[in-house]
Amino acid sequence: MKVVTPKEMAVMDRHAVAAGTPSIELMERAGHACAEVIKVDLDEKAQIIILCGPGNNGGDGLVIGRSLIEDGYTVHLFLTADREKLSEDSQISLKRLEDKNIPIRTLQDDADLEDLSLIMKRATHVVDAIFGTGLVDKEIPASYNRIFDLVNDFDREKIAIDIPSGLRGDIGLTIGNGIFADKTIVIQNYKTGCLLNDGPDYTGDTILIDIGIDENSIPNEKYYTQESDLKFPQKRKKNTHKYDYGSVVVIAGSKGMSGAGILSIEGALKSGGGLVTCYVPQDIYIPVVARAPAEALIKTYDCNITSDDIKHDRKKVILIGPGIGRAKNYSFILEHLLEGSLPVVIDADGIHHLAVVVDSLKESKTPVVITPHFAEFSKLIDVPREDILKDPIGYGQKFAMEYQVVVVLKGYRTMIFGTNGEIWFNSTGNPGMATGGSGDVLAGMIAGIAGQNVNLFEAARAGVFYHGKAGDYYAEHFGQSTLTAHSIIESLKYVLK
Ligand SMILES: NC(=O)C1=CN([C@@H]2O[C@H](COP(=O)(O)OP(=O)(O)OC[C@H]3O[C@@H](n4cnc5c(N)ncnc54)[C@H](O)[C@@H]3O)[C@@H](O)[C@H]2O)[C@@H](O)CC1
Ligand SMILES: [K+]
Known part of the structure; x- marks a missing residue:
């Protein structure tokens, strides 16, 4: 519609x-x-x-x-x-x-x-x-x-x-x-x-x-997402194995923000990702291993990690950003990843670091999705937030087309901008979801879905929709006040079947 x-x-x-x-x-x-x-x-x-x-x-x-x-x-x-x-x-x-x-x-x-x-x-x-x-x-x-x-x-x-x-x-x-x-x-x-x-x-x-x-x-340009528009979840073959459903890499976390990666891992796994490997800095390795779901692999990395390092081992998609902080310089890693051939999801502080190397998006041959909220988007494109609010469709569409990147502009009705100029307004979600970690879960879900042979634009539409639907399920049954990022993860099983 x-x-x-x-x-x-x-x-x-x-x-x-x-x-x-x-x-x-x-x-x-x-x-x-x-x-x-x-x-x-x-x-x-x-x-x-x-x-x-x-x-x-x-x-x-x-x-x-x-x-x-x-x-x-x-x-x-x-x-x-x-x-x-x-x-x-x-x-x-x-x-x-x-x-x-x-x-x-x-x-x-x-x-x-x-x-x-x-x-x-x-x-x-x-x-x-x-x-x-x-x-x-x-x-x-x-x-x-x-x-x-x-x-x-x-x-x-x-x-x-x-x-x-x-x-x-x-x-x-x-x-x-x-x-x-x-x-x-x-x-x-x-x-x-x-x-x-x-x-x-x-x-x-x-x-x-x-x-x-x-x-x-x-003209066909702006749509309101209905569940029937989504190309996910797909029917699974019987003759199949875990590598058919994912193998997602999550680069996340920093000292004081070790939980972000865990929420992304769970978002990826609970949306059907077959295998999730989370790369974290050495100094948070132990707390992350202690709290991460048993299904995930936890590894450490250094600042020279490239898409090629990650590619062997049949990885399909990379998420970078949740909780990585601003202390270290991640622009170098981002440049490496954008030169590679695996699809990349860039979230949270990843978007902050992307601002420094934003032109690499134009040279990148691999599909990329970024998931900013308005303040992050304002910094990335260097336009005051108030100006963007007066024309969010124009700014989102222009950036997505010029830089050939899928933009998930987060808000009550999140907009997903395709590289071809298409815009999808999400139809699910509620204000209770404006809570810490909610974005980490979403980024994990988009990566988890993209790992299942779904293109990034479709993965973004589906991830945003089911993330919101899970939040709505929780709010309908228990209200919005107690809704946390974990409530979204726990509610996914009722809405994503
Ligand atoms: N064929 C159609 O165009 C249809 C229109 N429909 C209805 O018509 C509406 C649109 O009708 P209109 O285009 O006549 O517009 P509106 O009825 O929304 O308003 C236009 C009137 O408001 C005045 N106005 C506009 N801005 C003002 C301002 N800032 N301060 C003071 N006065 C102001 C204008 O002088 C004009 O008299 C739709 O929202 C819908 O409800 C429906 O009846 C369905 C079919
Ligand atoms: K009215």
């Missing part, structure tokens, strides 16, 4: 209209489909306030109102703009309401706002159909901000249509303040703004509705 920017959504809308579906029909479909979702939670005592803005998002709200009223629900409809300012389709929707003698008020002055706030005291639901994907990046008038504040103070169900008002549909940042919805009914496709930055905090739970718009009228 594609993820779209508001501009792309507008292109898809126009194509649907050109292909023969009038835009008012699309509005009817959107409004009725939203009403069906809303009705699921309503009982006969429900009182629903619907706030309708000047554009087609407001028009959706008007259709929702008509649908709910026809079904006998108590609805209070408000326009936030003068009738003359409504879009063409909204004017039609308004007329359809008025033809049925359904009253609708306009919020014009303080007295109207006072009325709204009184009705809110007895209402059970507020529907936000003020602004949708047509919100433009300019200051929103103060009168709107007062409405947003009233809605945010409402302590019962707040439902946004398509995207919460005030939230930018492209980058998930607000213009001034915005409406914090409990639930957002997303029309046709996820907008990038639902998934980026503050988007998930404003949208709350999301429910996608289909109004029959074809997503093939825009």
Whole structure:
């Protein structure tokens, strides 16, 4: 399923209209489909306030109102703009309401706002159909901000249509303040703004509705990962042995951070890696051997280790970085590994050291994936974090294509950038997973999956998905507070089958 920017959504809308579906029909479909979702939670005592803005998002709200009223629900409809300012389709929707003698008020002055706030005291639901994907990046008038504040103070169900008002549909940042919805009914496709930055905090739970718009009228570029999209796990042959499933090398750990390698080893083993060898510095060899899973081999290395040293013994993929620290210079090792022919996963402090030799990525012939969070990515590409947040898709895509490296940009909805420009938004995971060691497990999983003859891009998509799904499994059963990196490892067996 594609993820779209508001501009792309507008292109898809126009194509649907050109292909023969009038835009008012699309509005009817959107409004009725939203009403069906809303009705699921309503009982006969429900009182629903619907706030309708000047554009087609407001028009959706008007259709929702008509649908709910026809079904006998108590609805209070408000326009936030003068009738003359409504879009063409909204004017039609308004007329359809008025033809049925359904009253609708306009919020014009303080007295109207006072009325709204009184009705809110007895209402059970507020529907936000003020602004949708047509919100433009300019200051929103103060009168709107007062409405947003009233809605945010409402302590019962707040439902946004398509995207919460005030939230930018492209980058998930607000213009001034915005409406914090409990639930957002997303029309046709996820907008990038639902998934980026503050988007998930404003949208709350999301429910996608289909109004029959074809997503093939825009280029194939951004997708939302579904489990059925993944090419992993693959069915295992019967005539097989452990070297068919991995032989992963993990270069990890340093004094004070010996646990990082262990978490990566476990991530690799629990995602099906057949054999894991962990190279650690001499000074942490004993504690790592004492705590590592019995299935893993632990070796020591020096700073001259190369991909060729590792390659004999049928190794298939190298992970470097978890817990290696910044004290020693790893850039030399990284250069060696990038000159070799084994795929390389670079994580955590490995990315810090990569910054020094970043151009070796361009010369490297071997597949590489890096797994930075935003701060690490900002240092690597030398662009302030705030600038990246305003255009994470652009920066991630540019780097992945220019340096021919798969980029896993970690966040609530991690993005995986392919070297061909493709972007996959992950659909699993929860804030409880923002915990120490979670990234070490993920890096281990990506390497573990890549070792099973899965290409690095696919391994990154699958690793991120199942890492998140394992975290979601734990959170569903035990909550987010006690979730640790080990909870992810332990939950993998329930979600990766
Ligand atoms: N064919 C279509 O285009 C469809 C559109 N749909 C709905 O229409 C929405 C998009 O409709 P529109 O493009 O009309 O846009 P919106 O309804 O999101 O907003 C546009 C209106 O808001 C005003 N506005 C924009 N930015 C502002 C700002 N910063 N401060 C104050 N006012 C501002 C504009 O002047 C305009 O009146 C979608 O989110 C969706 O809900 C659906 O009905 C399905 C079909
Ligand atoms: K809205």
